[in-house]
Amino acid sequence: MAGAQFGKETSARGEWVRQANRFTRRITADGSSGFPAERGRYRLVVSLACPWAHRAVIVRRLLGLEEVLSLAVVDPIRDERGWRFTLDPDGRDPVLGIEYLAQAYHRTDPEFEGRVTVPSIVDTQTGEVVTNDYPNITVDLNTEWHALHRPGAPELYPAELRAEIDEVSEGIFHDVNNGVYRCGFATTQLAYEEAFTALFARLDQLTERLSTRRYLVGDTITEADIRLFTTLVRFDAVYHGHFKTNRHKLAELPVLWAYARDLYTTPGFGDTVDWDHIKRHYYVTHDNINPTRIVPLGPDLTHWYEPHGREALGGRPFGNGTAPASHA
Ligand SMILES: N[C@@H](CCC(=O)N[C@@H](CS)C(=O)NCC(=O)O)C(=O)O
Secondary structure: OOOOOOOOOEOOOOOEOOOOOOOEOOOEOOOOOOOEOOOOOEEEEEOOOOHHHHHHHHHHHHOOOOOOOEEEEOOOOOEOOEOEOOOOHHHOOOOOOOOEHHHHHHHHOOOOOOOOOOOEEEEOOOOEEEEOOHHHHHHHHHHOOHHHOOOOOOOOOOHHHHHHHHHHHHHHHHHHHOHHHHHHHOOOHHHHHHHHHHHHHHHHHHHHHHOOOOOOOOOOOOHHHHHHHHHHHHHHHHHHHHOOOOOOOHHHOHHHHHHHHHHHOOOOOHHHOOHHHHHHHHHHHOOOOOOOOOOOOOOOHHHHHOOOOHHHHOOOOOOOOOOOOOOO
C-alpha cells in the first residue's frame, strides 16, 4: 500500500495535517442516496483504540442499534497492510470474509492509495465501503436511522440544539480531538507550542462552560459530550505522555475530570472503553515518537469511579429517554 503512514504528513512549518475522508456516501432514511438505513445490512468497522471510531460505538449503544448495525473490531496494532481482523477466528471478519479492512477499500476503489481508516461502514451486500466520514457517521445514526432506534433512545442531536452543538463541536474538533494529534505529531517546536496553547486554551474555556452546567449543550447528553469524552478519556493514559499534552493531567483539572467521570460511569460510555486496546495502539504504533514500543503501566484506573458530585448541577442524562440496558 502506497499510503502515507499516519502521523507523518506535515506541512513545511512542521504542523501535522489530517487527511480528508475518502468515502463520504450517506446512509439515509428514505434510501435516496442508494443506501437506505436498514436492519442487518451494514457493518461498522472500528478500532476500540480510536477516538473517532469510539464516537460511533457510543452512539450505536446509546441508540440501541446493536442488533441493527453489527460491529467489527480490528486488532489495535496495524501491520504494513493496515487494520486487520486478527482478533477473529482465522484472522477473518466473519461477516465480510476479509482479513484486512484495506480489502474493502480496494473493492470499492481499486485505485485507492490513501490511508485506510476507522471508523468505516461497509455494505455487507456488496462488500464496499459506504463511508469513512466519521463526523457524518454519528450524525446519520442519530437522524437517518431514527426509525430503527430502541424505544427510549435519547435525542443526541435534537433539531433545536443543532446549531449550538455544531458550534461547540467545531472548537472541540480543532483544538481538542485533533489538537492532541497536532501536539503529538508536530515536527517543529513552534507547531507543537501552537497546538499545545490552543488545546489548553480550549480546555480552559470548556472548564468554564462546564462549571455551571452538567453537559455541554442543553441539560442532557448530546453529540457534543460524546465528542469531548472520547478525547478526555484517553488524556492521562495516552496523550499526556505520548503526545506531550502535559500542562496538566485531566485528573488535575477538577471540573473536566468530574465531568469525564460522570460520563464514564453513565451506561454507554465507560462500558465502551477498552484500555488495553487504547494503550497498546498508541504506544506500539507510532515508532517515530515511541520507538521502544514500551506501553506504560499507569495510570491507576480506579480513580475513574470516585464520586464526581455532578448530579448537583441538575441535568437529565437521557432527557425524556432512558439509559441503555447494561451489558451482561
Ligand atoms: N478518517 C479520519 C479519522 C479517523 C482516523 O484518523 N482513524 C485512525 C485511527 S484513530 C486510523 O484509522 N488510522 C489509520 C492510518 O492512519 O493508517 C481521518 O483520516 O482523519
